Amino acid sequence: VAALQDEKSSLMSENEIMNDRLEQLDDSLDDPNTAVARKYFHAQLQLEQLQEENFRLEAAKDDYRVHCEDLEKQLIELQHRNNELTSLAEESR
Secondary structure (H helix, E strand, O other), rough: OOOHHHEEEEHHHHHHHHHHHHHHHHHHHHOOHHHHHHHHHHHHHHHHHHHHHHHHHHHHHHEEEEEEHHHHHHHHHOOOOEEEHHHHHHHHH
């Protein structure tokens, strides 16, 4: 029991130390003058830019998909028209 109590108190003190470190890191992120904060904000900015770029590319992809479907429909219509005209030409001959 004593060993478990010692281990418990050791873990509790280690937990407090880790919580203090976490608070220090949180505080350093709030201070824009620290290197960690600058890197964090730079990474956030890059993430936002990449998300915007991804959104723009997804929209362009959707536009191209619609355009491609329209072109495919036109192709089918033109093939049918070509077949009709070819058969009419053969009848004329």
